[in-house]
Amino acid sequence: MEEDVNDEDSANPMAALLASAQARAAEYDAADLRGDIAEDDEETEAVQISQTMDTDYRSPESSRKAFDKIFKQVLDAADVILYVLDARDPIGTRSKEVERQIMSAASGSKRLILVLNKIDLIPPPVLQAWLTYLRRYFPTVPLRASTPASNAHTFDHKQFTIRNTSETLLRSLKSYAASKQLKRSIAVGVIGYPNVGKSSVINALTSRLNKGTQSSACPTGAEAGVTTSLREVKVDSKLKVLDSPGIVFPASPDSDGQSKQRRRTEHEARLILLNALPPSQIVDPLPAIKLLLERLSSSPSLYEKLLEQYGISALAPFAHGDTVTDFLVQVARKRGRLGKGGVPNLSSAAMAVITDWRDGRIQGWTEPPKLPVSDEVVMTGESGQAVSTGADQKQIVKEWAAEFKLDGLWGDNGAEAGTTNDEMQA
Structure with missing residues (x-):
């Protein structure tokens, strides 16, 4: 993937970020927080520190521009990156290129934690399988950052509550911030696809500072595109969090002879199911x-x-075995x-189904890839070739988990005791 960073903009919002960090430096004290939750009566607020962006994620060029402008600002400014993934499709919301750039930035001094969000939308065995798989690459934590939509089909993971x-x-x-003993705050950048729950993750974190009351430090919404600029949330004198607009991370072009229009159509379909496109x-x-329908x-x-x-x-196939039309015809009649x-409005019926999918009223998830028998972990190198990291990656995961005191949290047996809310109510 090309590294065509736009260096023309001398008024890059990064300057504002650096100025903000320098201005705050004099305020930071070196008190040892020892991991305690701060008691702060002041309401936590987000401060906008970049220009507002309006991105058309259907366009690879627009996605690339957003990637260069937003992701690289966060990468430069952050000491720790929280990479938020959708628990229903972690691979679909994950980019090996992003992980590679984080690993190689600042001589490898950055830290990366994968955050598996919306875990209430997948069953406990699937959650445990994904945690096992992703922890082969990076420390991974499960998270319920917000309450589900009404009538969503959710699973009760017991100890995995929003608060816990x-x-x-x-x-x-x-x-981690206290252990570094720096005379400045640790910056935590939050990245991920649009509508994956980045702002909800920050609000869930800051609500712990507001004595458990719901935090609105960052605006959130069911549709993609609510966060349109880089925002800084000061947690305390040792920790600040950067909320970024969602980024559709650029992917390598297909080489199987598909037409440009077909690739664009399939790309947009994937983005819709990732809830990454606003209805507009x-x-x-x-x-x-x-x-x-194919996936389910x-x-x-x-x-x-x-x-x-x-x-x-039941569904009756139309021409060439097409069941999509009959499905939408029946949905249109059922939903008016x-x-x-x-005449059934197929487009309107499709949008109703997409809304139900987004809000968790339709159950569906992906299974993690089968792990190889060996302990080798394969990542994508700078040239796009597979690079075997093996024991080195395992050591990185172990050391980073220790730095954040994540070892032993949410053990292998922890995710197996859950039940569906539907089962509990039956």
Whole structure:
């Protein structure tokens, strides 16, 4: 992937960030926090420290520009990066290129923690499998950063409450900050796809400072694109958090001869299912419904639950085996999404399904890749070639987890005791 950083903008918002950090330096004391939760009666607020960005994530060029402007600002400014992933599709919201750049920045002095958010939307065995897989690469923590939408089908992970997970993560960050004994604050950058829950993660952390009351330090919303500029939230004299706009991380172009239009359509469908596109940027929602049906059809139980969600007993294929049209026709009739003369409005029905998917009313998740028999971990190198890291990566994970005092938290048996809320109410 090319490194075409735009150096033309001498008025880069990074200057404001550096000026802010320098101005605060005189205020920082060297008191040992020892990982304690601060008692601060002042309401935590976010301060905008960059220009507002309006990004069309469907465009690779626009995504690349956002990547260069936002991610690299956060990378330069942060000591620790929290990389927020959607628990329903961690691989889809993860970029090996991003991880490689973090690892190589500042002579390897940056720290990276993967945050698996929205864990209440996946069952306990799937959560445990993802934690096992991701911890082969980097320290990974599970998190419930916010309450689910109404009528969402959620799972109860018992000890993984909003308070428990966010308070533990905050203590880990504060412990790391105190251990460095710097005469400045530790900066924690929060990155991830749009609508993956970055601002909710920060609000969950800062709510622990406000005696458990809900924090609104960063604005949040169900749709992508709420955060449009870089924001700084001061936690205390030792810790500050940078909230960034969501970034659709650039991917390498396909080389299988697909047409540009087809690649763009499939790219947009994937972004829709990742909840990374605001409705205003969705041109055609039907390919996303096709992709959703394809994914859920690999699990008979999830496919059956999808049909039950809309009171559909069976689907009849149209031309060339197309079941998407019949599905949307039935959804349109069930939900009253009809046009003139009672004709089903397929686009409106598709948007209703997309909203249900976004809010967790439709159950669905991906399974982690099968781990190889050997202990080798493979990452993507600068040239795009697979690079085997093996024992070195295992050592990094172990050392970093120790720095944040994450060892022993949420053990292998911890995620196995959960049940679905639906089961509890049955």
